[in-house]
Structure formats: structure tokens, C-alpha cells
Amino acid sequence: MADADLLSALVKVDKVAKKQFFERFFPPLSALSQRYAKNLAQSRELLNICLAHTLQHVIKNRHEAVKDLDSFVKHQFIKETISFLKQQRNEYYVASTVRVTETSSKNYDLFKDNQIIDFNTLDVESLLKGIRGLVPSQRLVFNLHVIEGYSLRDVSELLETSEQTVKSNLEKSKYNLQKNLETTLKALNNEHAI
């Protein structure tokens, strides 16, 4: 079914069209929601709610959506996700205590900490685990800038914050993610060694 036909069927509240929309957009948006949420339970809730809102928005603005349905749906879903995460106020407005100025190069004791961590061995699961461990604001900035490819200005507009805040959050997120991945990979190495 073409995009125009799908949209016209969605306007008529056609159940088959709705199922088709779900089948088409669930797999990519499910992965996206898992990156933005703090755990699997939240990712499921986020996916269902935001996808439902996105569908409503698509039906309303079908003339715009017809041009490029995939990118329209993705962009709208990201917007809905941001508003969803911002609604969790007690989680979102958490001040991070990480000092980004800390030197990244450390003098490791080769005898104690002699595990060489290869980032090429990273898989999706461990990467998602590391991203989920971030503070919501840092997680959002990292996802939007590094993975989705939005510019810092666009991110600041989407999050309704200053560009400086976005930059600082991005730095913190990179540092924290590195730490999280480090611990994850070390744990994996230890398991393999045993």
C-alpha cells in the first residue's frame, strides 16, 4: 500500500491500515525507544504512548506526511519522546555530579588492570546498556546529536535549552558512556576468563 493510500485509510479509521502502520514503524521505533528510555519497561511504555500520539499527528497532518512518511514519523516520534521524558520531572531534572575536566588518559597499573578493552568488540546490547545508564538529559543529547545527527542548535531548540547546556551535557554524556562501557566490557572479559 502506498503512503497516500495508507494515510487515507488511516483517516477513515481503517483497522487494517492501522495494523500496517504499526508493522511498518514498530521495529525501527522500538530500537529508538530503547535508546531513549532508562530501562525496558519504560521503553515499552514510551513506544506505545508516543507511537499512538504520532499516529494521531500523522492523521492530522497527512498532507505534510505524504511527502516523506518515514522521516516525518521518526521526527514526530522523537518530539513525542522528548516531551514524554520531560514529563518525568523528578528524573529529567537530575543534576549530574560528574566532572568532565577529569583527564581521560590514566596511568593504569599493568599488573592490576591489565585488561585491554577493545571497543571494536562492542555489541548492541552492551552499548544500549551503557546508554541507558546515562542521566536522561545526557542520554537525550547523546542520542540526538551523535546518533540521530542533529546539530547542537537543533538539539537546543528541541530540548528548549541553551546551546552551552547542550554542549556540557554532551561532554558529560560521552565521558559517562565511556565509563559505563568500560565497566560493561570488563565484566564481559571477566566472564570469558572464568
Next chain:
Amino acid sequence: MSTPFNYELDEYRIRQLLLNTEFGYTENDWHAFEAIQVETDKLQKKGHTPSKSVSIGISRNVMIPALFIAGIGLFTLLLMNMIKLKPRAEAVPAEREVKPDPNHFKQNSAPSPAKTNALKDQNTTASKPVSVSTNGGQQTATLVATTGTTLSSDPANTKSINPVTHSPVQTEPPVPTSTVSSMALPLTKTAETKSLTPKPLRKKRSAEVLETIQPPVILGNSEQEEEVELK
């Protein structure tokens, strides 16, 4: 920078890994989505329907001071009602209801003949034959007499009792005329005496003149003393 212990993240690789990932779905996911979608539809429909609640476009900054002012005003009104700020109005002499004292009547049982005659004249004018249906014949006569006296003392009663339209009335047991007439006399007397008796005026006293005592002279004459120069 590219030391073996420098963990710089490869952003490009991370992006490639995460962007292309997709997860499958099950029927449960579809049912969960459908349930939530129905709820969101309901909420949206609720949002479109005009709400019945009336919203007045007055900001909180106006409403709260207005409420406070109204509250303070009410409180002051309450206090004003409790406290009388006006000077005391002069006590208006209230009309005292004079009631006959039965002990007094017993003492002055014999009235003066002139006044009794006057009362009798009044009775004759007021007491025309009234048809009061009672049992005994004697009692009727006495009733006429008694009603006559009472009516003569109170003009309002004479008006109310009409000999033609008057229905059978049960009155109080009869009282002898002599006693009734004696009851009316002291009432008039007491009223007159109370109103006429003037209050005794106070005598003006002349101011008492006290003798003046001259103050004792302690210091010497100022002319004789010389001022001491201070050095």
C-alpha cells in the same frame, strides 16, 4: 592520542550500530498498542469537546488581593457592629406601665362620693343593655354593670364592643362596682403625682477662700550679696 589505554569512543561506529538496529514485534505488542491508542483517542475527543467550566480571564494577581480586601472589609464591618462609636443617647424615659396594687385598694375601700357619681354617669352612658347570654338573671345585671365600668376606663374597649353585633361572651366573674371604681382612682392619682413633683434644686455653694501663706525667705537680699568671680 591513540594509546592502547585511551578509551576514545568511536562515535561513527556507535552510530552505525544503533541506527540500523530493529526489533521485531509480537501480537501482544500490537494489542498493547491498540489499547493505548483507544485511550488516546478518547482523551483527544475529550479535549475537543468544549468544557462546561467557566473560566474567567482574571489573573491570580488581581483575584487574591481582591479577596483579601473583601475579607478585611467584612472583618471590619463585624468589629464595627460589635463596638458602638456613637455617644450614648440620652435615656428616653420609658413609659412605665401602671398596675393596680390590690393591697392599696383594700386600704382605700371607701371612695369619695363625688367621684363615684361621676363614674356612675359614665356607666350609664356607656352601658346600654347588652345581650349577654349567661345562666342567672342576677349575674347578667352585674355583668352589665361591670362591663360598663371597664369600658368607661378604656375607650378602646367601648369601640370594640358593639351592642348589636356582640356575640355571647364569657367574661370573668363579676366584681362589685364599688371596688372597680376605687381601682380607677388611685391610678390617676399616682400618674399625676409622679409627673408633677419637681426635683429639689441644689443650692449653690460659694467657693471657699483659703488663706495665702507667704513663702519663707531663705536667701538674703540680692542687692547686698556680691557675685563671686570664678577663676
